[in-house]
Amino acid sequence: MRYVLTISLVALKESLRNRLFIGLLIFLGLFFLFSVYISTLSLGTPARFIENTGMLGISLVCLAVAILFGLFSIYQEKERNELYVLLNRVSRSSYLLGRFLGTTYILVLFAFFAGAGIFFLTWWLGGEYAPGLFWAVYWAVLEFTMLMGLGLLFYSMGVGFTLNSLMVLGVYIVGHSMNEAIQSFIGLGQLGNPIHMALVKFIAVVFPNFDMFDFRLAIVHDEAIPLGRFALSTIYWLLYLVALLVAGSVIMNRKDT
Amino acid sequence: MNQDAYIIETKKLSKTYKSKEGRIEALKNLDLRVKTGEILGLLGPNGAGKTTGVKLIMGFMSPTEGEVIFQDRRLMVGQPRRGIGYLPESFRPNPNLTVFEYVKFQCDLAGDGHEKVKREKVEELLGLVGMSRFPRRKISDLSKGMGQRVGLAQAFAGNPQLLILDEPTSGLDPIGKGEVIEVLLEMKNRGKTIFFCSHILSEVERLCDRIGILVDGELRFLGASQKFKEKWKVADLDEGFKLEAQCATS
Amino acid sequence: MKKQIILALICFLAAVAVNFIEKKAYPLILREEVRIVPHRTVSELICLDHRGFLADMYFIQVSLHSGSLMWKPLKFQFDSPWAYGMMDVITDLDPKFYTAYLFTGMGLIHNFDDVKLAKPILEKGMEAFPDSWELPFWIGYDYYIYLEDNKTASDYLWRAAQKPEAPKHFMALMLSALKKNGEYEKAMWAMKIMYDNAPDEKTKTVYGKKMIQLRDMAVLQKAAETFNQRNDRYPGRLEELVSAGLIKEFPVDPYGQGYEWNPDKKLVVVKREKSGEN
Numbered sequence: 001m002r003y004v005l006t007i008s009l010v011a012l013k014e015s016l017r018n019r020l021f022i023g024l025l026i027f028l029g030l031f032f033l034f035s036v037y038i039s040t041l042s043l044g045t046p047a048r049f050i051e052n053t054g055m056l057g058i059s060l061v062c063l064a065v066a067i068l069f070g071l072f073s074i075y076q077e078k079e080r081n082e083l084y085v086l087l088n089r090v091s092r093s094s095y096l097l098g099r100f101l102g103t104t105y106i107l108v109l110f111a112f113f114a115g116a117g118i119f120f121l122t123w124w125l126g127g128e129y130a131p132g133l134f135w136a137v138y139w140a141v142l143e144f145t146m147l148m149g150l151g152l153l154f155y156s157m158g159v160g161f162t163l164n165s166l167m168v169l170g171v172y173i174v175g176h177s178m179n180e181a182i183q184s185f186i187g188l189g190q191l192g193n194p195i196h197m198a199l200v201k202f203i204a205v206v207f208p209n210f211d212m213f214d215f216r217l218a219i220v221h222d223e224a225i226p227l228g229r230f231a232l233s234t235i236y237w238l239l240y241l242v243a244l245l246v247a248g249s250v251i252m253n254r255k256d257t
Numbered sequence: 258m259n260q261d262a263y264i265i266e267t268k269k270l271s272k273t274y275k276s277k278e279g280r281i282e283a284l285k286n287l288d289l290r291v292k293t294g295e296i297l298g299l300l301g302p303n304g305a306g307k308t309t310g311v312k313l314i315m316g317f318m319s320p321t322e323g324e325v326i327f328q329d330r331r332l333m334v335g336q337p338r339r340g341i342g343y344l345p346e347s348f349r350p351n352p353n354l355t356v357f358e359y360v361k362f363q364c365d366l367a368g369d370g371h372e373k374v375k376r377e378k379v380e381e382l383l384g385l386v387g388m389s390r391f392p393r394r395k396i397s398d399l400s401k402g403m404g405q406r407v408g409l410a411q412a413f414a415g416n417p418q419l420l421i422l423d424e425p426t427s428g429l430d431p432i433g434k435g436e437v438i439e440v441l442l443e444m445k446n447r448g449k450t451i452f453f454c455s456h457i458l459s460e461v462e463r464l465c466d467r468i469g470i471l472v473d474g475e476l477r478f479l480g481a482s483q484k485f486k487e488k489w490k491v492a493d494l495d496e497g498f499k500l501e502a503q504c505a506t507s
Numbered sequence: 508m509k510k511q512i513i514l515a516l517i518c519f520l521a522a523v524a525v526n527f528i529e530k531k532a533y534p535l536i537l538r539e540e541v542r543i544v545p546h547r548t549v550s551e552l553i554c555l556d557h558r559g560f561l562a563d564m565y566f567i568q569v570s571l572h573s574g575s576l577m578w579k580p581l582k583f584q585f586d587s588p589w590a591y592g593m594m595d596v597i598t599d600l601d602p603k604f605y606t607a608y609l610f611t612g613m614g615l616i617h618n619f620d621d622v623k624l625a626k627p628i629l630e631k632g633m634e635a636f637p638d639s640w641e642l643p644f645w646i647g648y649d650y651y652i653y654l655e656d657n658k659t660a661s662d663y664l665w666r667a668a669q670k671p672e673a674p675k676h677f678m679a680l681m682l683s684a685l686k687k688n689g690e691y692e693k694a695m696w697a698m699k700i701m702y703d704n705a706p707d708e709k710t711k712t713v714y715g716k717k718m719i720q721l722r723d724m725a726v727l728q729k730a731a732e733t734f735n736q737r738n739d740r741y742p743g744r745l746e747e748l749v750s751a752g753l754i755k756e757f758p759v760d761p762y763g764q765g766y767e768w769n770p771d772k773k774l775v776v777v778k779r780e781k782s783g784e785n
Contacts, residue, residue, distance in 0.1 A: 010354070039416045043614070045606045052559035059557065080349040083488040084317060085411060088343040089366040092335055176555040180548055208709045214556040221603045253335045256318040 011102020
């Protein structure tokens with residue numbers, strides 16, 4: 001565990017000093033400005049517009065962190081052959097977990113900063129006090145740590161950075177479209193083969209389902225999230241993430257580096 | 258020290274790849290023994306299998322056949338090599354850290370003990386490689402030679418008994434090379450065993466107690482450089498090496 | 508180095524000047540845009556669960572199109588099917604987007620027929636916000652003002668009036684719709700609320716008289732309906748109701764105008780022989 005923490009803290013230090021960190025902060029700032037501008041076209045409901053745009057900003061920033069800090073840096077480490085130096089000292093599982101944790105720190109930092117910024121803008125310009133936005137931060141952290149876990153799994157399989165990023169993006173898009181796709185497929189399935197229908201249902205259950213973390217409308221409308229749903233989504237995240245990280249470790253242990 | 262004790266040995270270590278052209282035998286039945294306290298240099302042309310051999314020893318790859326024994330223990334694939342300091346080929350440390358931070362990081366992973374000892378140890382290591390004047394310099398601001406010295410410093414972290422270095426002087430200017438060789442000799446004086454790969458014959462001859470010649474994945478010679486010259490009846494290691502390589506291809 | 512910077516600056520300024528001249532020589536021609544309503548499923552797929560954000564962006568498009576008629580040349584028509592189609596998608600994406608429903612009933616009505624396009628969307632809103640008085644109010648208002656459909660108007664205004672926090676200031680409107688539709692009992696109820704909330708005694712007196720008038724008309728209307736059920740025809744004159752025994756005596760109009768039967772509307776109406784305080 002000590003090694004995991006050591007690697008994670010160095011990963012955090014590395015990220016904070018990376019020029020990309022400043023770049024993402026600037027991007028976030030611009031997004032705040034964009035949300036303020038958009039709210040002027042809201043016909044008297046600026047708070048809602050700032051919140052919706054803000055939550056999109058949180059998602060985009062977290063996606064950038066997951067890919068640029070999470071994946072890109074790990075590939076760079078391999079390219080510098082520094083990976084071998086580290087694997088000489090720690091197990092592959094510890095390495096993977098340490099890198100994952102290090103990126104999680106940065107993800108939480110950015111998500112929290114984005115959430116706080118939007119909260120402030122909503123209060124100042126929208127005239128609404130919206131603490132629910134910090135739940136958006138929570139769900140974003142869950143969503144994107146799971147996505148990162150997936151990226152690390154692909155990394156452990158030996159997939160290159162470009163393909164890995166595209167696959168992660170693809171999973172992100174499909175994972176957010178599961179409910180809609182299922183509704184469309186159900187229509188097709190009823191006309192077609194029962195095997196096709198079973199396959200579609202199987203994929204819907206097995207594939208990462210990011211709709212589990214979608215409570216955005218509830219947050220905007222200040223509705224309480226039922227405890228049962230909250231627990232179900234959090235447990236789903238925990239189980240799926242552990243499965244991804246363990247699978248990644250197993251594959252990395254068996255594969256030639 | 259018992260000169261006949263072996264710190265590490267490989268037994269029939271082999272690695273075969275499958276490719277479009279068929280099976281490629283990158284390493285064939287490598288039987289190698291490194292004596293405690295010696296410097297053993299593994300020589301070979303590009304593509305001979307040196308780095309493959311090193312990666313197999315370090316457990317980054319699984320051998321098709323064979324095993325690695327270190328201090329009478331069989332090493333498993335994927336298992337961290339405690340007691341072995343490693344410097345890979347074309348190594349570049351983390352550019353976002355300072356020299357001190359990076360070496361301290363490696364000392365932390367090598368499990369050196371409490372904070373105070375680590376700081377002193379880091380300073381000692383930096384002194385050993387001639388980097389004690391640059392603890393706060395960012396690694397991205399270092400020259401290649403200085404980066405390589407930081408790489409050596411991290412290999413020495415944890416006080417390993419064996420150092421495995423893959424092309425440690427690669428890319429360095431003559432002054433840099435000379436400095437690295439001096440460091441390695443100093444490590445030898447401290448009782449460390451060094452096993453390194455190179456294709457620069459002059460430094461091998463200067464440093465090594467014994468040399469191994471690897472050509473097309475096969476270990477063609479293992480012994481003192483003088484005996485190698487006698488084998489090919491040459492005065493120069495270079496000539497002997499060329500003859501050995503030609504013999505392998507014919 | 509200095510020369511290169513100056514050269515770069517000159518080239519840049521020249522390019523800006525050329526751009527400016529081009530815009531003057533070939534001014535932008537405003538063209539009718541191609542507007543499509545994206546399918547709800549497609550919208551949900553592309554938004555990647557940012558439904559609220561996409562709804563907001565669509566909303567901005569619709570409001571700009573609606574508002575741009577104020578400054579664009581009048582040759583552009585307000586595209587009702589597109590605008591209302593978009594509002595339908597918007598409220599599907601975010602069923603609790605209250606402002607969108609209000610805008611549908613208030614700001615988006617450009618043509619009289621738009622009222623019929625707005626109605627299903629506002630009804631959707633009434634399901635999402637069952638306690639809202641505004642949504643049924645706007646349906647009623649739009650039907651009253653634009654389509655002069657007093658029956659529909661009075662239905663919805665009545666529904667709005669029953670909501671928990673419905674204000675009283677639209678009672679007059681509702682009263683007018685109810686009265687024109689012959690719903691005198693409901694109109695009397697509305698009148699009673701106006702009476703109870705009257706600011707002063709003088710207004711109270713006026714409202715009191717109207718209440719009496721509406722009460723009389725309600726009684727006469729009910730009697731006329733009963734007459735129709737018994738005789739299979741409506742009375743030719745209201746006095747027939749007295750002789751038929753359906754009312755004891757003919758009521759006296761507090762304004763002195765009297766009541767008569769309108770055979771076309773099949774309603775009891777106030778006689779229009781002389782102008783009154785109505």
